[in-house]
Amino acid sequence: MKWIRLISLVARVALVVTLALGLVFWIAQLLGWIGLLAFLAWIGFPGIHEALGTLGVLGLLILGGVAASTKGSRRLGASSIIYALVVPAFGITQTLILPGSLHWLVQIVHLLLGIGAMMLILRIERRYRAFKQQERRETLVQTQGNPYSPLVARLARLGTAGHVVLYRLSGGKLGGTILGLPVLLLTTIGRKSGKQHTTPIAYFPNGDGYMIVASNQGQGKLPNWWLNMRESKQAQIEIGRKRMRVSVRQTSPEERQRLWPIVVASLSNYERYQQSTSYPIPLIFLHPEEVVRWE
Numbered sequence: 001m002k003w004i005r006l007i008s009l010v011a012r013v014a015l016v017v018t019l020a021l022g023l024v025f026w027i028a029q030l031l032g033w034i035g036l037l038a039f040l041a042w043i044g045f046p047g048i049h050e051a052l053g054t055l056g057v058l059g060l061l062i063l064g065g066v067a068a069s070t071k072g073s074r075r076l077g078a079s080s081i082i083y084a085l086v087v088p089a090f091g092i093t094q095t096l097i098l099p100g101s102l103h104w105l106v107q108i109v110h111l112l113l114g115i116g117a118m119m120l121i122l123r124i125e126r127r128y129r130a131f132k133q134q135e136r137r138e139t140l141v142q143t144q145g146n147p148y149s150p151l152v153a154r155l156a157r158l159g160t161a162g163h164v165v166l167y168r169l170s171g172g173k174l175g176g177t178i179l180g181l182p183v184l185l186l187t188t189i190g191r192k193s194g195k196q197h198t199t200p201i202a203y204f205p206n207g208d209g210y211m212i213v214a215s216n217q218g219q220g221k222l223p224n225w226w227l228n229m230r231e232s233k234q235a236q237i238e239i240g241r242k243r244m245r246v247s248v249r250q251t252s253p254e255e256r257q258r259l260w261p262i263v264v265a266s267l268s269n270y271e272r273y274q275q276s277t278s279y280p281i282p283l284i285f286l287h288p289e290e291v292v293r294w295e
């Protein structure tokens with residue numbers, strides 16, 4: 001975001017100075033100010049004017065490329081790229097257009113093209129800023145959502161702890177299913193605390209691995225265990241008395257589109273969870289890498 005602002009600022013300043021120098025030169029020509037024209041020639045006005053104009057157009061070209069690759073700004077980006085190519089082409093050939101007494105019309109068009117370039121740069125920056133703000137809001141929703149009240153959250157933690165104890169003591173005979181789906185114990189390392197956290201989660205067999213659903217029961221935020229795994233890409237699971245280290249991978253959009261109907265068909269609650277969640281609920285593959293314990 002900062003580099004977008006920097007490019008926008010540099011490009012706009014370059015274009016403002018370019019336009020200002022052009023206006024000064026134009027006025028000096030109209031009024032016959034020989035001294036001012038001589039001064040502009042002495043400081044190398046043509047070279048400065050061209051260099052600053054090129055810098056401004058280059059900034060527009062870069063920002064146009066960014067916009068063209070940003071959702072919701074692709075048309076703006078494409079038109080900005082075309083515009084950025086037209087401006088220097090016009091600047092190079094303007095001396096050949098309407099030479100003589102009507103050439104002032106060409107100079108006005110050149111001035112307007114420069115102003116248009118500045119407006120496009122500003123528009124792209126604002127559009128990109130709005131896109132990033134929306135992206136941050138969506139991320140905030142995913143990580144915060146609509147959490148339970150403190151009392152409910154405390155009871156949920158106690159219930160989870162009790163479930164884990166019963167599962168381990170019985171080797172999965174108690175607490176080994178939830179609403180007809182098999183359950184595994186997932187242990188992750190807290191991304192902030194560095195401590196282990198174990199959560200009972202329903203799973204779906206998937207080849208030689210397993211698939212779990214980061215629904216968080218439709219709270220509208222990503223579960224902490226997934227936020228932890230998303231960074232480490234590893235976790236540990238227990239199925240019955242078998243404990244394994246697993247690698248972690250989120251399904252691609254195409255895989256999710258294929259697997260989601262299977263998930264919903266197995267437990268219709270997932271459809272309700274999705275309806276109360278503003279983002280596609282992630283499906284995660286767990287692939288065993290090492291058996292830690294077998295009893």
